[in-house]
Amino acid sequence: MWYHKPVVSKELLQSLPNLRIVASSGVGIDHLDLNLLSSFGVKVSNTPFIVSTDTADLGMALMLASSRRLVEGYEMAVSPDTEYFPADWLGAEVSGATLGIVGMGTIGYKVAERAKAFEMKILYHNRSQRKKEESAVGAVYCKKIDDLLQQSDFVLLAVNLTPETHKLIGKRELELMKPTATLINISRGLVVDQDALVEALQNKVIKAAALDVTYPEPLPRDHPLLKLKNVIITPHIGSATKKTRRIMMEEMTESIQAGLAGLPIPHEVL
Amino acid sequence: LSKKVQAIYLWWHKPVIDRELLQSLPNLKVIANSGVGMNHLDLKLVASFGVKMANAPRAVSSSTADAGMALLLASARRLVEVHHIAISSSMDYCEADILGVKVSGATLGIIGMGRIGYKIALRAKAFEMKILYHNRTQRKAQEEKAVGATYCEKIDSLLQQADFVMVVVSLTPQTCNLIGKRELELMKPTATLINISRGAVVDQEALVMALQTGVIGAAALDVTYPEPLPRDHPLLKLKNVIITPHLGIKTDKACYMITEEAVENILAALNGLPMPSEVLPS
Numbered sequence: 001m002w003y004h005k006p007v008v009s010k011e012l013l014q015s016l017p018n019l020r021i022v023a024s025s026g027v028g029i030d031h032l033d034l035n036l037l038s039s040f041g042v043k044v045s046n047t048p049f050i051v052s053t054d055t056a057d058l059g060m061a062l063m064l065a066s067s068r069r070l071v072e073g074y075e076m077a078v079s080p081d082t083e084y085f086p087a088d089w090l091g092a093e094v095s096g097a098t099l100g101i102v103g104m105g106t107i108g109y110k111v112a113e114r115a116k117a118f119e120m121k122i123l124y125h126n127r128s129q130r131k132k133e134e135s136a137v138g139a140v141y142c143k144k145i146d147d148l149l150q151q152s153d154f155v156l157l158a159v160n161l162t163p164e165t166h167k168l169i170g171k172r173e174l175e176l177m178k179p180t181a182t183l184i185n186i187s188r189g190l191v192v193d194q195d196a197l198v199e200a201l202q203n204k205v206i207k208a209a210a211l212d213v214t215y216p217e218p219l220p221r222d223h224p225l226l227k228l229k230n231v232i233i234t235p236h237i238g239s240a241t242k243k244t245r246r247i248m249m250e251e252m253t254e255s256i257q258a259g260l261a262g263l264p265i266p267h268e269v270l
Numbered sequence: 271l272s273k274k275v276q277a278i279y280l281w282w283h284k285p286v287i288d289r290e291l292l293q294s295l296p297n298l299k300v301i302a303n304s305g306v307g308m309n310h311l312d313l314k315l316v317a318s319f320g321v322k323m324a325n326a327p328r329a330v331s332s333s334t335a336d337a338g339m340a341l342l343l344a345s346a347r348r349l350v351e352v353h354h355i356a357i358s359s360s361m362d363y364c365e366a367d368i369l370g371v372k373v374s375g376a377t378l379g380i381i382g383m384g385r386i387g388y389k390i391a392l393r394a395k396a397f398e399m400k401i402l403y404h405n406r407t408q409r410k411a412q413e414e415k416a417v418g419a420t421y422c423e424k425i426d427s428l429l430q431q432a433d434f435v436m437v438v439v440s441l442t443p444q445t446c447n448l449i450g451k452r453e454l455e456l457m458k459p460t461a462t463l464i465n466i467s468r469g470a471v472v473d474q475e476a477l478v479m480a481l482q483t484g485v486i487g488a489a490a491l492d493v494t495y496p497e498p499l500p501r502d503h504p505l506l507k508l509k510n511v512i513i514t515p516h517l518g519i520k521t522d523k524a525c526y527m528i529t530e531e532a533v534e535n536i537l538a539a540l541n542g543l544p545m546p547s548e549v550l551p552s
Contacts (some may be wrong), residue, residue, distance in 0.1 A: 060397075065344055068514075068517060071350055077514055078501075085497060090521060090522050091521050093336070096523070113396055113520050131302045225438040231410075233353060235355060241370050242370075242371065
């Protein structure tokens with residue numbers, strides 16, 4: 001299963017009496033009804049850890065591109081109308097700034113490791129505190145998400161999508177953020193209240209956003225997010241490198257083969 | 271008025287410091303440059319008028335290193351290209367066509383391991399990159415160890431092994447056209463050239479040829495010669511090239527720090543004290 005297709009519904013499962021396993025690409029399984037699949041005796045696997053590094057790399061790429069106005073800068077550099085580069089055109093510094101990581105799992109932690117090398121001050125919010133990892137990257141735990149939102153120059157979302165994280169970032173959270181802050185989303189579109197985000201960006205409640213994920217994907221072509229100057233959108237490329245995709249396919253094949261042979265399934269999702 | 275001028279704070283190469291200007295300012299004592307590159311100044315000419323010069327090396331290093339990493343990541347993950355796909359009015363694209371290159375674990379070759387080059391190494395290490403470097407002199411063992419960098423006495427060795435080649439030298443007669451046809455041909459056909467130094471360090475025509483014929487994979491350039499490029503220049507049209515408008519130091523923080531460094535140098539020169547970052551004609 002790639003990119004959530006086909007949609008695994010009751011009708012599909014009823015029409016495939018010999019279906020033994022659904023191997024899903026990537027780590028997220030929010031698009032699958034696990035209870036439904038289980039009731040049909042169908043096993044599920046994903047590809048959890050292999051995507052982490054590329055996704056963390058992309059989070060950093062989005063943060064740097066947004067703060068240094070890379071896309072705007074490129075357009076200026078190649079535009080037929082450009083005669084000179086204005087002296088007062090500035091971006092914001094990443095080195096030494098404060099990064100707030102919401103969701104300190106495997107991906108969130110890899111982002112922290114990278115951010116540390118940029119001398120960033122790192123805050124994190126997580127369901128539980130991670131003391132050992134904290135000291136390795138110099139991260140400070142924020143039990144209340146509000147504390148993280150109020151202090152961060154960059155807020156990076158690295159949670160998985162669950163009923164608890166649905167619309168985790170809404171109007172209230174955006175208003176707690178600094179007006180100079182940037183929201184970076186590498187988790188799932190539904191973690192953010194998208195309408196509230198559009199309003200916040202239009203009214204300068206926050207400065208900018210960089211989104212690898214939206215809801216839906218892709219957005220309708222007339223969606224306001226596509227037109228805002230202070231937004232970078234990428235088409236869900238978190239794990240989109242040749243090396244990683246190859247390994248994902250290998251892992252999915254292994255899981256399918258094990259599933260069909262009745263053997264223990266690598267990366268089974270229970 | 272010209273008799274009153276004792277210091278010049280040079281912002282973005284203006285004013286042009288030539289013989290006429292120097293002759294018209296008899297009391298000029300110091301020129302402080304905004305930034306670290308001094309290639310636009312005739313150091314010997316300025317010194318012959320008894321005028322001291324300073325640059326701002328400390329202020330620029332973090333923001334320029336950040337810009338280098340930003341370009342590396344944007345190029346590897348095809349950020350500019352896929353952003354345009356994501357917002358374009360057509361939804362026609364194939365998922366398999368937008369795959370990028372994995373940065374973590376790749377090999378980065380840094381040409382010029384000064385302050386900025388070293389900060390790049392620190393950042394690249396956190397991405398688990400293998401780091402090679404070429405420099406006029408080898409760095410101390412503990413500095414190398416801290417970033418896991420391997421010295422390449424010959425630039426060829428670096429060029430042959432690197433997936434990303436980052437150019438971070440200052441522009442001097444020795445580094446002009448440092449990267450030419452020969453060097454580009456030594457690079458891997460899948461490699462990316464990133465230039466955050468000066469346009470003239472790279473033979474631009476050779477670069478265009480190399481990119482057009484697949485001799486190297488891609489380029490990301492914060493600097494060109496001239497800036498901006500003429501609007502019909504081939505580099506502006508190549509799909510595998512990212513160009514940015516010399517934004518290496520263009521952050522609010524860096525500009526503030528550059529001005530602070532310049533003021534420190536100016537005050538020191540006017541008070542006859544040692545200057546923190548004096549530049550001597552060598």
